[in-house]
Amino acid sequence: MRITDIRTHVLSTPLEEPFAFSMGWVRQRSTMIVEVCTDTGVTGWGESLCHGLQPPQIAQTIVQAALKPLLIGQDPADVDVLWERMYNLTRPFGMKGAVPNAISAIDIALWDCLGREAGKPVHKLLGGAWRTRVQPYATGFYRVEGKSYPEDAVAEARRHLAKGFTAMKLKTGFGVEEDIRYILGVREGIGDGPKLMIDANHAYNVGAARRILKAIEGADIHWFEEPISPEDIEGYKELKSLTSIYLAAGENEFTKIGFRDWISRRALDILQPDLCSAGGFTECRKISALAQAWHTPIIPHVWASGIGLAASLQFIATLPPAPLALKPIEPLLEYDQSLHPFRQDLIHGAINLRDGMVDIPQGPGLGVEINRDVIEKYRVG
């Protein structure tokens, strides 16, 4: 099988109701999709994570200008070699951020090609699945103009519970006193049952995060995600030694080299690489091996549209329980419930909550089919 073309599709659409997290207002949902065409007629799909504040055209330009010339004529089965070549070429200008973000989309598409060619889901090519379904947690709770908190967050939590979610993650990072009042208020409003996490998107320094951690100790918070800056490994280590609440981060870290220090210095309780940003399957399976060697669980960050969601489920299927036991601690699926006009339509609505769980797609490749009409509807580049 040889690669004959690499196509990029940039999709974007404004949101009727913009929402905020601690770093700014999200006014549109966007993505950059890669389509890898081959001489056997097999086509593979991949996606770059597009954060709410990130222009998707950056990843497109990297794919088209820097990476595509390396790949035309190559065999997707050489995926490991191709990954290292892409990384080596771009290392001087892109070890973190937009470049691994673009490489991720290509890598996911190459694995999709391999799976479709073999007639097997990607998780089978990666060594098999530990599970056929995964417990999702609802990501949402963004701030919307004109609403009041915690009251409207409690109402949102009840909607997630009614759908079958048993775990959810609050957006925080809006001020120490405000966050403490909010977290305690939501916990009181929903009761003791649901698993509750909080995410500040690195809005704090160590001192501020420490005050929040101490004040919410009795609220049974499962993890505190990105309390502080993704550059501050020492700060994470300091916080981790002060609290029984798990510390989680990783959506702003990239490649096995980037994760190496976080893992070996034991700075986190939970690692959150994003498959669509940290380097795709090829790199994230290596991050997973490093994490396993240091006995640290991975619960991936997921905020992509349907292609990235399907790919992330394939990856989650392969994550070994850490540790393996009769009743192991299982990874969760981050299931974004915030407004996204094409997340589901792009994959014909193929991924859903069923009895509180989400099935790992079992079809070839990523296990979902792409709706080209949706690509044309939202195309901006």
Ligand code: CA
């Ligand atoms: Ca996050």
